[in-house]
Amino acid sequence: MKKKIYPFYFILGALVLYLVFIVIPGIVGIVYSFTDWSSYSKEVHFVGLDNFKIIFSKDENYFKYIFNSIEFTFITTIAKLVIATVLALILNENIKARNMHRALIFMPAILSMIITGLVFKSILNPESGLLNQILRSIGLGSLAQQWLVDLKFAFNSVMAVDTWKGIGYTMTIILAGLQSISPSYYEAADIDGAHYFSKLKYITLPLLRPAINVTIVLGVLYGLKVFDIIYALTNGGPGYATEVVSTSIFKDFGLGRYAVASTMNTVMIVFMVIVGMLTVKMLTKEEVNM
Amino acid sequence: MVGGKRFIKVLLNVVAWIVSLIMMIPLLLMFINSLKDKAQADAMSMELPKKLIFHFENYITVIEKGKLFTSFFNSMIYAGFAIIITVIFTLMASYVLARNKSKLNNFFYFFFILGLAIPVSYIPLMKIMQVLKLNNTMIGIILIYAAIQIPLGILLSYAFIASIPVEMDEAGIIDGCNPIRLFFSIIVPLLKPVTVTLGILCFIDAWNQFQAPLYFLNSATKWPMTLSVYNFFGQYSQSWNLVSADVVLTSLPVLIFYILGQKYIISGMTAGSVK
Numbered sequence: 206m207k208k209k210i211y212p213f214y215f216i217l218g219a220l221v222l223y224l225v226f227i228v229i230p231g232i233v234g235i236v237y238s239f240t241d242w243s244s245y246s247k248e249v250h251f252v253g254l255d256n257f258k259i260i261f262s263k264d265e266n267y268f269k270y271i272f273n274s275i276e277f278t279f280i281t282t283i284a285k286l287v288i289a290t291v292l293a294l295i296l297n298e299n300i301k302a303r304n305m306h307r308a309l310i311f312m313p314a315i316l317s318m319i320i321t322g323l324v325f326k327s328i329l330n331p332e333s334g335l336l337n338q339i340l341r342s343i344g345l346g347s348l349a350q351q352w353l354v355d356l357k358f359a360f361n362s363v364m365a366v367d368t369w370k371g372i373g374y375t376m377t378i379i380l381a382g383l384q385s386i387s388p389s390y391y392e393a394a395d396i397d398g399a400h401y402f403s404k405l406k407y408i409t410l411p412l413l414r415p416a417i418n419v420t421i422v423l424g425v426l427y428g429l430k431v432f433d434i435i436y437a438l439t440n441g442g443p444g445y446a447t448e449v450v451s452t453s454i455f456k457d458f459g460l461g462r463y464a465v466a467s468t469m470n471t472v473m474i475v476f477m478v479i480v481g482m483l484t485v486k487m488l489t490k491e492e493v494n495m
Numbered sequence: 496m497v498g499g500k501r502f503i504k505v506l507l508n509v510v511a512w513i514v515s516l517i518m519m520i521p522l523l524l525m526f527i528n529s530l531k532d533k534a535q536a537d538a539m540s541m542e543l544p545k546k547l548i549f550h551f552e553n554y555i556t557v558i559e560k561g562k563l564f565t566s567f568f569n570s571m572i573y574a575g576f577a578i579i580i581t582v583i584f585t586l587m588a589s590y591v592l593a594r595n596k597s598k599l600n601n602f603f604y605f606f607f608i609l610g611l612a613i614p615v616s617y618i619p620l621m622k623i624m625q626v627l628k629l630n631n632t633m634i635g636i637i638l639i640y641a642a643i644q645i646p647l648g649i650l651l652s653y654a655f656i657a658s659i660p661v662e663m664d665e666a667g668i669i670d671g672c673n674p675i676r677l678f679f680s681i682i683v684p685l686l687k688p689v690t691v692t693l694g695i696l697c698f699i700d701a702w703n704q705f706q707a708p709l710y711f712l713n714s715a716t717k718w719p720m721t722l723s724v725y726n727f728f729g730q731y732s733q734s735w736n737l738v739s740a741d742v743v744l745t746s747l748p749v750l751i752f753y754i755l756g757q758k759y760i761i762s763g764m765t766a767g768s769v770k
Contacts, residue, residue: 210664211595212674216603218584219645225627226620226642227610233619292514295507302511308757309515314764315753316522317703319721320746323728324521327528327735333539335524373518377765430614433705437725451706454618458710463618470616481612 231474238468244461256468266445267453267469274449274473277364278428284368286420289375290413294405296376297383307380311373318370322437325366329353353439359446367434371427375420382416383409422484429477522746529553529739536736553740557727561741565716566723567748572633573719574701577640581697582690584641585648586656590678592649593656594664604653610646615639617710624711631713639711640701648693655689656682692763695756699764702749720745 238256242249260267292310296303313321328335329352337349352362390408399407432451435441441448441456448456450473457466520541528536530549535542544550557563592604620639621630629635663685667677683690705721712718718726724745731737753760 207595207597210668210674210677211591213591215587215591215674215678216600218580219588219607219649220603222580222584222638222642223607223610223645225623226639227613227615227645230616230620230623231613233622234616237619292511295511298504298507300504300507300511306511306515308761310518311761312522312750312753313518315699315749315760316746317705317721317749319703319705319725320742321521323724323738323742324525327539327738328521328524330539333537335520335539335541338540369517374764377761381765426612436705436709451614455706455709458618466618467616470614470618473614474616477612477614478609481609484612 231470234467234470234474237464238471240464242464242467244463252464256464259465260468260472266448269445270448270450270453270469271472273360273447274429274431274451276360277367277431277449278425281364281367281371281428282421282424284364285371285375285424286417288368289372289420290379290417292372293376293379293383294409297380307377311377313370313372314374316370318433319437321366321370322434325369326353326438329362329366354443356443356446359439359443363435363438363447366438367431370434371424375424378420378423379413379416382413385416386412425480425484426477429473429480522743522750525739525742525746528735529743531736533734533736536734536739539735550736553736554744557737557740557744560731560737561723561727561744562715563720563723563741563744566718566720569633569717570702570719570721570748573636573640573704574698576637577644577701578694578697580637580641581644581648582693585645585693586652586683586686586690587678588645589649589652589656590682593653594661604649607646607649611650615643615707617706621710630711631717633717635711636708636717636719639707640697640704643704643707644697644700647696651693651696652686652689655686659685691759695760695763698752699749699760720748 237249239251239253240249241252241255259265296307296310300306327333331337331349331351331354334352336352337346340346340349350358352358386409390412391404394404394408430451431449432455435447435449435452436455439447441452450469454466454469454473457463457469524539524541527541527543528539530551530553531544532550535545588603588607592600592607624630624635627635629638659682663681664677667681672681702719703721704719705725708717708719708722712722715723715726724741727741728738731741
């Protein structure tokens with residue numbers, strides 16, 4: 206009976222698109238990572254684990270790219286979460302024009318990463334960039350840096366820009382979490398004479414757990430795949446300082462090294478499916494009321 | 496004590512303003528510099544244009560040289576069709592998955608949701624696009640955009656459909672509806688809120704997509720706004736007044752969309768995470 210009312214063909218459209226454009230390419234990529242597929246020859250041979258040996262060998266930089274992706278994910282996720290939580294706590298207080306502040310802080314979330322990248326390329330320009338201009342004009346010229354050019358600063362600068370863009374989005378999720386906490390907890394704590402920080406520690410943060418988990422999951426899923434912001438800001442440079450997995454895949458694609466690129470892709474897929482399995486279970490269970 | 500409280504309140508207000516400014520300044524900077532001549536825009540400062548002469552002709556130059564109308568039109572087509580496909584397909588699929596929770600359907604649900612984590616494998620996808628003759632075509636891009644959105648769409652609409660009483664379906668069946676009629680004339684009207692959310696999410700995501708067109712579109716006439724602004728920057732990186740004007744024009748559609756539907760957009764974009 207149920208099969209009749211809820212027929213299988215309703216699923217087909219989504220399933221076919223999802224299979225053809227997401228799942229099957231992933232599987233094909235896994236197969237190609239055991240071959241020597243490239244733009245240089247028409248024939249494709251099976252080469253066993255050669256590509257994996259290249260990726261994990263010490264003479265190549267691929268391992269560093271993987272590490273960079275993980276570092277990027279870890280740092281931006283934490284930075285966004287901490288700053289966004291502080292901001293959400295502030296904007297949850299009764300301050301003036303708080304809806305306007307929320308809207309302004311959220312705004313970068315709707316901009317494209319490419320636009321964000323171009324804008325910050327200007328702001329972080331060593332000579333004429335706004336950031337160094339401001340530092341010089343308030344007498345902190347010694348802090349002015351070659352933000353995107355210096356090996357020491359480039360990756361941190363990229364992560365800072367990404368954090369700038371992501372804070373508002375994270376903050377909105379945390380705010381929704383804050384608003385779902387029943388005021389009666391705070392009333393009870395007030396009767397007991399609790400301080401702001403003890404309320405924060407024993408009521409707010411524990412009850413924010415689901416919202417915090419969601420932002421961590423989103424941060425991890427986004428960070429490991431990051432491409433646009435790095436491509437626009439530094440394109441992996443200087444040297445390989447800001448190269449991550451997806452930008453290295455695009456570079457190998459440009460060089461015609463399809464098999465190596467597919468292998469990097471395979472490493473990423475395997476990793477992400479494991480992360481996904483763990484987090485998706487959580488995502489489908491967590492509920493925060495909006 | 497009262498004085499301390501007032502101080503904290505002032506402090507919180509100041510912090511909120513500082514952060515809001517930090518979020519606003521980059522776009523403001525672009526706007527101001529888009530109205531300067533080339534020499535003054537080179538300095539990229541917050542200074543107003545000299546003698547308050549506004550160089551609006553920068554915008555005309557950008558529209559002509561950056562082929563902004565074509566890329567705006569392209570972005571609209573990509574985002575528009577991707578939304579339609581994603582919304583129809585995901586609503587239909589989640590409806591069946593949420594209503595008939597057989598073992599197979601539960602597996603499919605999980606399988607779809609896993610797509611939130613799976614990265615798009617662009618290089619093998621290129622091979623598949625070649626086989627399907629979709630390389631460097633607009634339809635190819637639309638289908639990729641739609642496919643990318645399916646996992647999130649299913650996650651969102653599944654939860655929403657589960658909250659609609661099954662009695663609605665039963666009433667429809669008793670009245671003699673077939674599945675398609677039941678779905679489109681009884682269920683879909685009830686799904687308005689989630690449809691709006693999904694539409695907004697898909698639009699913003701599709702509008703800002705960069706990677707897929709970068710891999711698959713080699714003719715400039717098919718480029719969406721993101722790709723054309725990036726290439727414009729490549730050509731005119733010495734003329735920041737023009738780049739700024741291009742950035743302003745490219746961001747404008749989304750900004751207008753945001754100002755008009757701010758409430759829906761904020762709740763819609765975060766709805767994926769906080770159902």
